[in-house]
Amino acid sequence: MEGDIFSGVGNSTQVDGKVLQTFQKSFVQVQNILDQNRLLINEINQNHESKIPDNLTRNVGLIRELNNNIRRVADLYADLSSSFSKSAEASSEGESSGTMKSDGKVGQKRIRPG
Secondary structure (H helix, E strand, O other): HHOOOOOOOOOOOOOOHHHHHHHHHHHHHHHHHHHHHHHHHHHHHEEEEEEEHHHHHHHHHHHHHHHHHHHHHHHHHHHHHHHHHHHHHHHHHHHOOEOOOOOOEOOOOOOOOO
16 A cells, blocks of 8 residues: 555656655655554553553653654654645746646646736
């Protein structure tokens, strides 16, 4: 499934491969962190239910780790958003001088008056 993240991008849309790789790498990192969070939450719940003092004390560290992971996910999404915006800006700048046709050739964009 990891390789299919951007399979919805149409053939006529030209997307920079490096940008795609960056997005995919970030999404894989996010998924790994979320998987780790699921394990942390399960352990935190088990420790809480046990009511054993050592387990409850351990939860303090686990909750800190969970909070740090959530912060990392938010940072990764912020970076993705920034990268996407820059990519979209670069794409629209490229379209202002010409358009990419489905055959891969660049044609001049017609500008309507008024």
